[in-house]
Amino acid sequence: MVGRPNNVAAIRQNGLKLITAAGTHIVQLPAVTSPDQLEFSPDDVVFLCVKGQDTDSAVRDLFALVKDVPVFCFQNGVRNEQIVSKYYPRVYGVIVKAGAVFIRDGEVESRGNPPGRFVLGRYPDGTDALVAAVAVRLRNAGYEAEVTPEIMPYKYGKLVENLANAVGAITNAAGPEANCIALAAQTEGKEILARAGIRWVPAKEPTRKPSSNVTPPHDDPLGRPLGSTWQSLVRNQGTVETEFLNGEIVRLAAKFGTKAPVNQALLRITLEMAANHEKPGKYTPAELLKILKLE
Numbered sequence: 001m002v003g004r005p006n007n008v009a010a011i012r013q014n015g016l017k018l019i020t021a022a023g024t025h026i027v028q029l030p031a032v033t034s035p036d037q038l039e040f041s042p043d044d045v046v047f048l049c050v051k052g053q054d055t056d057s058a059v060r061d062l063f064a065l066v067k068d069v070p071v072f073c074f075q076n077g078v079r080n081e082q083i084v085s086k087y088y089p090r091v092y093g094v095i096v097k098a099g100a101v102f103i104r105d106g107e108v109e110s111r112g113n114p115p116g117r118f119v120l121g122r123y124p125d126g127t128d129a130l131v132a133a134v135a136v137r138l139r140n141a142g143y144e145a146e147v148t149p150e151i152m153p154y155k156y157g158k159l160v161e162n163l164a165n166a167v168g169a170i171t172n173a174a175g176p177e178a179n180c181i182a183l184a185a186q187t188e189g190k191e192i193l194a195r196a197g198i199r200w201v202p203a204k205e206p207t208r209k210p211s212s213n214v215t216p217p218h219d220d221p222l223g224r225p226l227g228s229t230w231q232s233l234v235r236n237q238g239t240v241e242t243e244f245l246n247g248e249i250v251r252l253a254a255k256f257g258t259k260a261p262v263n264q265a266l267l268r269i270t271l272e273m274a275a276n277h278e279k280p281g282k283y284t285p286a287e288l289l290k291i292l293k294l295e
Helices: 005-014 052-063 080-085 129-140 151-162 165-171 176-196 228-234 246-255 261-275 285-291
Strands: 016-020 023-027 046-048 071-074 091-097 100-104 107-110 117-122 144-147
Touching (some): 046 052, 052 080, 117 129, 129 144, 176 261
Antiparallel strands (some): 100 107
């Protein structure tokens, strides 16, 4: 694993604390802070798991060390594969459906059984023996994994779903009002994708229902986990990936001479919150409804 210094330090010192439906495990795994601390072999593949705003810098560091390696983009958004393809010829897209919580260095909670579902395919389209082999390894690790020759429609489907991420991050709340805002952002996104002629496929849930054996961290002093953007604000990283989610809809709208006011506002607020190192909960759902003029 290549990770940020504090996370790597925690894993080196104590192992990776993995909380699952089957109990808590301490996983010992090699962890470094830079690709130049690794030696690559011809059979290696890279799982790129950073947020979209870090994709270019991460791949640039990787390319300084190894010029030809297959890269699998385990990421939200639809631009990561395009960025990686500027460096590497073998790029694969992956949609990730996983109820995971990462808010403390060296600790990950996996709330589902199975732990998640992946859809994988070669970018921009197609399949090959490598993606099939990787899917087998993921299934052996307990995940559901499906291979498709058309990965980008799935990625756009996940993008539509992820347009709601900003709502939980801004409000630190769930419920009817928050759901109303999320639905408005997604409806607006679907309209823009239709105008752009972009086909999207809804991301299916895992076949097996998540186990209820893991106690959700609702009593955590940091609050109830409400998505990956919420987790970024809680971790106080200073950045969020909203530019690669709601921002994608805003860019498409501008390209076709229209606007996406709901997604534009969600983008602006989350970027400001991240830059100012604000925690989730800047506005209540009712306040956000007023800001977005959705009352």
